Amino acid sequence: MKTARAILSFALGALPPTLGAVEPPAPVPPVPSPSQLAWQRLEMTMFLHFGVNTFTDREWGDGKEDPAIFNPSALDARQWARTAKDAGFGLVILTAKHHDGFCLWPSKFTGHSVKNSPWKGGTGDVVREFTDACREAKLKIGIYLSPWDRHEPCYGTDAYNTHFKHQLTELLTDYGTIDEVWFDGACGEGPNGKKQVYDWDGYYGVIRRLQPKAVIAICGPDVRWVGNESGVARPGESSVQKRGNGSIWHPAECDVSIRPGWFYHAGEDGKVKPLDQLLDIYLKSVGRNSVLLLNVPPDRRGLLAAPDVKRLQELRAAIDAMLKTNLAAGKAATADAVRGGAETYAAAKAVDGRIDTYWAAEDGASAGRIEIDLGTPAEFNLVNLQEPIELGERSRKYRIEAEVGGAWTVLARGTAIGHRNLVGVPRTTARKAALVIEEARGVPAIAEFGLYRSPRAVKAEPRSLTAHKPAEASNVHGGGTVYGGDKAVDGDFETRWATSDETRACWLEVDLQEAKTIGRLAIHELEPRITKFELQVRLKKDAPWKIAYSGGTAGKQFEAGFPAVPARYVRLNILEATFAPTIWEFQVFEAGE
Structure with a gap:
């Protein structure tokens, strides 16, 4: 019996017995709101750019389009939702109104909408079909509403803010729960064009009152633009951003289109991004503590085009293959310190495949080490790191090591971890690997430390210093x-x-x-x-x-x-x-x- 107990004690990382529950580490402010946390855990979201530009073959309409041009022949929002769901996206955003001012719902506040198109005899509502399809597929819903409106006559006056809030109210009251509202700052009026002072606080007030759980993105307080449209975050991308004399939780969203354009153009059917490029984007967005927003534009039929659907299927298969087998899952894990000696915070929690459990060090610690023993040597070239971000972002500096030839070798270094870091390392065969938190804000805590053998080598960073910079x-x-x-x-x-x-x-x-x-x-x-x-x-x-x-x-x-x-x-x-x-x-x- 004593021998059995000794073995059990060793398996748990030689933890001493504790009396009573050990309190979790104190949160390190700022921390995400429940809505921000849920949004970050989606990891992949989809954009649908659809409207009159789809039929004029333009990217930015001028607001002078005849609504009669909008007439999709086979619109199927369920195909959009099904494709997104099957490819692993958790939320889909529709351009309810782009810069041309054409509304994909029968707005009471403009004639420039589907109600004056021949589609379904003017009785159609794309937003309704979209939201219904998303709910059926159990997808979260996002709405894009362009503040810039090239059709609305009152644009450039105070009256426009009232007009915009009227349209925002329609979308947020008539279509059930909305999970994300997306505003951009685009305006191509030029130096001699109309000047509109947007009532951002007023817009936010409408959203908070009607959809309090929705995140407000880009020109908004909850989600920020990463700074480029290539879908790439910076190494060490942090959700903690300085504002004035303090800091706020403001995670990054990486938007990019699967094609050269944002709207569908038949001439781009042969220019859908290659699989390797999309996988690289995934690693440099989701894999850098950001959410990927991939645009997939419906065509003139109102369907996602076959080349795009095929590429999304390939992307899903490639991601699944890359992350199929976590070599560290369930393997022996030890740490230099465990919070209160409690099993709740043992090193094993970082290899249990659950995001809601984590290893944590003792109070007062700002550094720590967690080590995995695979039992036998195995080859890996990709490391997954995740923190319990509900308690804040902690790592400021870390390194990944492996014991090779009897000596510990540094494979990679990093700074922020956040929700997820996917770190490419040289192909390494080792029995033991370690994550060393060299510096942290508060007590180090790690939800997941995984090792993978990716069939695709992670691309090295481009040498150009301008690459993906603002x-x-x-x-x-x-x-x-x-x-x-x-x-x-x-x-x-x-x-x-x-x-x-x-x-x-x-x-x-x-x-x-x-x-x-x-x-x-x-x-x-x-x-x-x-x-x-x-x-x-x-x-x-x-x-x-x-x-x-x-x-x-x-x-x-x-x-x-x-x-x-x-x-x-x-x-x-x-x-x-x-x-x-x-x-x-x-x-x-x-x-x-």
């Missing part, structure tokens, strides 16, 4: 955000930054987010147009620009080196061009690369 352009083509400055730093040679036809001089500024020493640049134009340009740099936002390189013609594949220079901000300043500059990619590299 970008701002002085001019963007009127075609919309598909031509935004971020397209020149998204690592995708199928998307581009484009300027208006009359533009000959412009600039693209990129925040590298930390000071780097750079010594090479690359410019990839759609076609040779630039005839004179400068690469400008500065270390502080308010510092004057300095010229690091001056050039003449660029072209489709221009590269040049220059004397090493420190920079936090870089700007491609195009001084002269033969026609509107259009650039696939703008890259800068560290000196010596």
Whole structure:
């Protein structure tokens, strides 16, 4: 009997007996609201861009469209919902009204809607069919309502805020529970266009009153835009964001389209993103403590197109294959300290496959180590880390180790963990692996520490320092955000930054987010147009620009080196061009690369 008890004690990590329940670690503010927590745990959400642009073959409508153009021949919202559900998405967002002002529901406050279209004799309601289909499929529901309205005559006046709140009220009272309301800040009116001062606080008040559990995204207090439309978060993406003298819980959403455009265009059927690119996006959004919002636009029939559906099926299969077998599940786990010596917080809780249990260290600790013994050597190249974020985000600095050849070897380092970090490591064969929390806010706590052998190698980070960094352009083509400055730093040679036809001089500024020493640049134009340009740099936002390189013609594949220079901000300043500059990619590299 004594031997059996000794074995049991060892299996539990040699925990001493405790009297009474041990209190959980104190939350480390800020912490997510229940709605934010539920939203982050969805991990993957879907966007449906659908409306008059689907039928005009445009990205941004002008509000002058005849509603008669909207006439899907076989609209099936159940197909949308079924496809989303089968692919593992937990919430779907519909563009109830885009910038053209056309409403996919029979709004009482405008004639620019489905009620004046031939679809279903003017009695149809896309929002109704969408919400019904989502509930049937047990999917959460999101509504996109564009603040910018190019059709509404009162846009640009105080009356428009009342109009907008009327439409918001319709959507939030007539269609049951809404889980996410999505506002963007797009406005292409230009310097001489209408100026609308949006009553954001008033809009939020309507949502909080009518749908108090809904998260308000992007131009909202609950969810923030990650800063690009390539679906990629930064390494160490944190949900804790500084605001004034304090901090708030403001998790990131990574939006990207499965095609080059946001609305359906038949000419893009052959340009659906490859599986490897989508899997890379998944790893760099969901795998970086963010939620992936993938746009899949219905076609003119009102169906998700076959190439898109096929790619979503492939993506689901690839994710399932990648995360099929957690080599660490149920294996022996030990920690350098366990909270109160209690089994409730034992190291085993980090390998039990449950997000609602966790290992926790003792009060006062700001570092800790958890070790897994697989029993026999096994090969892995992907590590899953998750914190119990209901108690706040804790890790500030960590490393992953494996015992190889009798010595502990560092495989990867990181900072924030949050809801989930999927960390690619070199293919490693080892019996033991460890997570070392080097620095934490409060007591270290880990909900999951998993090891996987991925059939696809995790791609290395692109060497370009501008890749997926915040970008701002002085001019963007009127075609919309598909031509935004971020397209020149998204690592995708199928998307581009484009300027208006009359533009000959412009600039693209990129925040590298930390000071780097750079010594090479690359410019990839759609076609040779630039005839004179400068690469400008500065270390502080308010510092004057300095010229690091001056050039003449660029072209489709221009590269040049220059004397090493420190920079936090870089700007491609195009001084002269033969026609509107259009650039696939703008890259800068560290000196010596």
